[in-house]
Amino acid sequence: MLTEIIMNKAVFITAPEVFRDEEYYKPKKVLEEAYTEVITASVKTGKLRGRFGFKTTSTLLIQDINPNDFDAIVYIGGNGSIVFFDNHYALKLANDFFKQRKPTASICIAGVILANAGILKGTKATVFIDGKEALIKGGAVYTGNPLEIDGNIITANGPDAAEDFGKAVLKSLE
Template identity: 45%
Template sequence: MRNFLPGLVIAPFLLSGLFIDPIMGDSVMQSIKGKKAVMIIACNNFRDEELLQPKEVLEKNGVTVTVASSSLKESTGMLGAKVKPEILFTDIHASDYDAVIFVGGSGANEYWDNPIAHKIANDAHTAKKIVGAICIAPVTLAKAGLLKSKKATTYSSTVKEIQSAGANYTGADVERDGNIITASGPAAAQKFGETIAKALSQ
């Protein structure tokens, strides 16, 4: 249980099968070591795997990961993981990071119509950073205007939301179009992290 935030408590039932070493070569480790990512979670009811698994993949490959939220109070995941965010999402400067990642879960809709979240996503995209979103979080990117005419995926309940914003929904577990990476939900969390790691190496 390495490199997790101080104060992070993982629900025991999450431990089984969670820590899977990414299938990455030494070249990826070398090329992304020292890079930085920020993962934005809901103040409550983020989806545990969608934070923890990509975070583990990135950190094992040398990326420094910062967790941000709309509150600095301890946040509880849908399955019981507890995380104390390090920064407020309103303090994020996209230029400080190589990847900006929106984590899903039922609480993630708090960012859907948030103009600051939209600005962060757009600033990161304009600066050619990696912009990621998983589960229902791709709706935030869609409403920020980033998914228009882009291949993207999302959780099944939010397909119409991204399509109405012009996204080309593919139904894939993980979809990459340029520097935008989207994923369908918790079952895709590991692959989502690996895809971001690969993108950071390119």
């Protein structure tokens, strides 16, 4: 009998509510199909609810994340992600993963988290249009493209880029 071998482990930072459903489940599916374990973390454990009713479960509080336990961090977008814009733990984790040269990724408006963490200076990045000024203020070279990969930083601008974003995160783990 063959057993699945988990090759990598990623943590998805997801708002407790009003995260963007497809920005969560499309990249998660891409990663899991390639034997990457995805752990969902938030400001609470238990049930989380997306903007359109998709439900998932957080099993880890963001303050309990040890970057040494994961190969990548992914910030999920949607209006709910505003809870992380100035969250000490969310910003510190972005810095920790970035400094360890691990994939540090955000989709949609969650790119503001990376900008606020100060890790986008001189980096090509994209974000949902509402976050453009925050990225520029954070020193990013805003492109407006659907997907940007600059070193270990991966950013996407919204739900239409979710699958390609997942593939980019997966490729960065190879």
